[in-house]
Amino acid sequence: MTILLVYDYFPDIPFAEAVPLELLIVAMLVLFMVTVYRNRKHNPDQKTVFWSQVFFLVYVFALMTLLTALGGESQIGISFDKGIFWAALAITIMEISFQWRRMQQEE
Numbered sequence: 522m523t524i525l526l527v528y529d530y531f532p533d534i535p536f537a538e539a540v541p542l543e544l545l546i547v548a549m550l551v552l553f554m555v556t557v558y559r560n561r562k563h564n565p566d567q568k569t570v571f572w573s574q575v576f577f578l579v580y581v582f583a584l585m586t587l588l589t590a591l592g593g594e595s596q597i598g599i600s601f602d603k604g605i606f607w608a609a610l611a612i613t614i615m616e617i618s619f620q621w622r623r624m625q626q627e628e
Contacts, residue, residue: 531593567627571620578613 589601599606 531588531591532596567620567624571617571624574613574617574620578610578617582610 585599585601594600601607
């Protein structure tokens, strides 16, 4: 995820020419599939899933903030000035809050 965001915000960096975007996408898909397979066998509890979602949300938000502050501009539209980003963020926060309430009710 980090590499794809850096590639999106700074498409002219030397790294972008050295590694094709298609290879990065394939690598990310493979890592995603490995994670899904591992989680199916591991079956993490609800609290672990909750904190993973919170971490990922904060991480992506912080990374986008950093890349924007460094002068990068998203080529595909994943930026703070797009409505779709804020809609996705609102949905994610609502889902996390619903999951938090379910965890509190179970305890």
